[in-house]
Amino acid sequence: MKIDGPLAVLANPGAGRGRHRGVLPFVLAHLRAHGHAVEPLSASTAPEALAAAHQAVAEGAGALVVVGGDGTVHLALQALAGTGVPLAIVPAGTGNDFAGAAGFTTDPHAALARIDAALAGGDTSTFDLARLTAADGTVRWFGGVLAAGFDAVVNERGNRMRWPRGPIRYDLAILVELARLRARRYRLVLDGVPQERDAVLVAVANAGSYGGGMRICPAADPADGMLDLTVVRPISRTTLVRVKPRIYAGTHVTHPAVDTYRATRVELAAEGIVGYADGERVAPLPVTVECRSGALRVLTAG
Template identity: 65%
Template structure:
């Protein structure tokens, strides 16, 4: 089997537009909107092909297969999780891509300039397809200690938020948002700074911290601007480290993340680098809100890795 390169996946100008849609995105509130979105995308004059998938793994595989078969573009209808799965198939290729925000968290789509309304976003995508227009943006390329590679567009969480997500995913009760709330309470009770080793463009920094985030763009979790100065077109990663917070301080600082003013707190440090290695014991990272690789990981800013239809 030969190595896959960007040249293996050239878009076919006459090929269909593949659409990955997550019917459970946004807690299913926009399930009935899909036919209208498909109609709006069809206004570009190209056939639209809906990809079928019953799980996140199947969704990713379906996107890879579609790109391998020469689709002219890939569109993800859903939230950051759906976008993240689809992104794995087009990262580092010339196949154009677009997110149509229809989930609970739509951080990557909003941060890269797409309208928050899915109908308006679909119209933007259709216009870009008609006019043959795309805009390159950076992605973050993660490499695990075992060589596994993943891409993300928004933020990698490697601290308290990742630990809470991991706790919530292990719980079978309660269902829905209450499970996440309970996981927060459990992990707040267990809160302690952990020792991290960061390597920033070759320079080692040892820190005790409860929050560590590596941003290609600014926000995660539905508008929390954890890396407020991150720019997905500057070829750099923004690293935000929240140091030795106790429970009371963390609870007080957390709401400030929505405005991005948490970086002014004296226990918060920020860095900027092209390549970042994050190492700590016992933490599984979450990228774009999706369970990802265990630490240690190396993250590299990859310019023009994605071509957006807008």
């Protein structure tokens, strides 16, 4: 696939809590030095970034290069899904889970080398995306994981907290919600087959990790045309604390309280849960999630 048009570059200045602010100038200089026409997208807020990405795609960008983490990639997916315009990622966020799933190393130099090789050869691959439809008809695309249980509740509380600043507030949110831990009644419809069950955590994944390497759905493959689900049945606080470290290795799925499923279409409902996809607040449940095979094109070398 020949890459025509300029490279639109979308960056989040706050990605990685500011640690990677110097990456964007380096990326722009590198791409220009290698003879590419580059159009940095100007945006200081998420809505501005989303609008800029949509405009760049509509105006014929050859590819969209994201310099940032999962949140910035999530914005880019809203503009890229189903268009055929390829994505490239220079990981520069706190969490770079989708970048890893798509094959981009966390080292910016190595990521740029991959992008250079892909542009030289016009090499792209296709990946699946998850299409989420909320109760009000709003549609959001995500590449990684929809959190719809304890993890989503923690995110919701952490985002409401104004003190302390930084990641410690999410640690505090975990402690608060752990003390309030309770199972909720979920209605799941997997490829038309309904079930109702109590659970403390439900995750729906296109790619298997979130939160900076937590492999919540370790078997998920973003190119297999399927969604993976992990459901944690009612467990005690002590058991949850004991099982949580195993998520990084993906071995939590062997615990007797953990069930896994696969489906192409998932309907998910529960009271009092706001879903978070790719770490971003998306919609209150109920939601419907569908796997759209090959909806995303990604620059790949070789």
